[in-house]
Amino acid sequence: MSPACQSWANRLDSVIMVSGLLLDIDGVLVTSWRPIPGAVQAVEQLAQRAIPRMFLTNTTSKSRTQLAEVLTELGFAVAPDEIFSAARLTAEYLRAQHPGATVWVLNRGPVVEDMSGVEVVTDARVTPDVVVLGGAGPEFSHDALSRVFELMVAGVPVIAMHRSMTWSTTEGIRIDTGVYLEGLEKAAGRTIRAIGKPSPWGFRAAVDMLGLDPTSVVMVGDDLHSDVLGAQASALVGVLVRTGKFRTETLAALESDEFAPVPDHIIDSIVDLPALMDRLMTSA
Ligand SMILES: [Mg+2]
Known part of the structure; x- marks a missing residue:
C-alpha cells in the first residue's frame, strides 16, 4: 500500500467502528471445495468474537443448504440461514x-x-x-x-x-x-x-440483514473488483485476500493508476482476518 493509501486507511480505522462481517466463500474459505490452510481455525476464532456475519456468494451450483452441508463437513460451522446466495x-x-x-x-x-x-x-x-x-x-x-x-x-x-x-x-x-x-x-x-456481487443491491440487502450501517461492515473477498471494490463502492470496508482468484498483476495494474480506488485492506489470507478485525473493532 502506498504511504498515502496507508494514511487514508489509518484515518478510516480511526473514525469507523467496525461491527459486522460479510465473507465470500470460494477463494476465501475454500478453493475447489478444499479448505484454505488455516481457514477453519480463523472462522472459529472469528465466531468466538461473536461478530455478526453473513456469507455472500455468487455460487449458483449449490443451494444454500448444500453449501452449508459441504462447509460443515469441511469443519466450518455455517448454517444455511447465514448464507446470502445470488439466488x-x-x-x-x-x-x-x-x-x-x-x-x-x-x-x-x-x-x-x-x-x-x-x-x-x-x-x-x-x-x-x-x-x-x-x-x-x-x-x-x-x-x-x-x-x-x-x-x-x-x-x-x-x-x-x-x-x-x-x-x-x-x-x-x-x-x-x-x-x-x-x-x-x-x-x-x-x-x-x-443482482449478485458487485451489485449495490446485493451488498445493501446483506447489510440490512445484519441490521448494520454499511460503513461498519467489512466485506472480505478474493475478487478485487466484484468483492472488494464493489463493496467499497457501496460504502462497506473492503478487505482483499491473496488467495483464490487473487492475481498480483491485477492489483499491480490497479495500483499503477493513481486515480483508481484501491482496497481498504489487503491480507495474505483469512488467517490474518481475526487480528485485523480486532484492530478495526477497537480503533474507533
Ligand atoms: Mg471468491
Whole structure:
C-alpha cells in the first residue's frame, strides 16, 4: 500500500467502528471445495468474537443448504440461514420489485430451492412476467438463449443472478453468465439488471440483514473488483485476500493508476482476518 493509501486507511480505522462481517466463500474459505490452510481455525476464532456475519456468494451450483452441508463437513460451522446466495438475493429482489410475477429461471439445479416465494415456471413457451438468468451451464443452449432474446425484445424484464464472466472448475476455466448477458444486451439494445456481487443491491440487502450501517461492515473477498471494490463502492470496508482468484498483476495494474480506488485492506489470507478485525473493532 502506498504511504498515502496507508494514511487514508489509518484515518478510516480511526473514525469507523467496525461491527459486522460479510465473507465470500470460494477463494476465501475454500478453493475447489478444499479448505484454505488455516481457514477453519480463523472462522472459529472469528465466531468466538461473536461478530455478526453473513456469507455472500455468487455460487449458483449449490443451494444454500448444500453449501452449508459441504462447509460443515469441511469443519466450518455455517448454517444455511447465514448464507446470502445470488439466488436468495434474486428471490428477495423479485418479491420486492415484481410481487406475484411468474418467473422463468434459466438454470437447472438446486439454486431454485432458494427462490421460495417466487412462482417459477418451467415451460418457456408460455410468456413469463420476468426472465431470470442463473449461472451459465448446459441449459444456456442456442434455443433457450434465443427465447430469452425474443422475450427481452417483447419487453419482458430480464434479470441475472450475477454478471460474472468466468469461474474455475477442477476441469479448467468456464465462461459464465456475463458473457451471454453482454451479447443479449447488445443485440436487444436493453440492459439486464444483475443482482449478485458487485451489485449495490446485493451488498445493501446483506447489510440490512445484519441490521448494520454499511460503513461498519467489512466485506472480505478474493475478487478485487466484484468483492472488494464493489463493496467499497457501496460504502462497506473492503478487505482483499491473496488467495483464490487473487492475481498480483491485477492489483499491480490497479495500483499503477493513481486515480483508481484501491482496497481498504489487503491480507495474505483469512488467517490474518481475526487480528485485523480486532484492530478495526477497537480503533474507533
Ligand atoms: Mg471468491
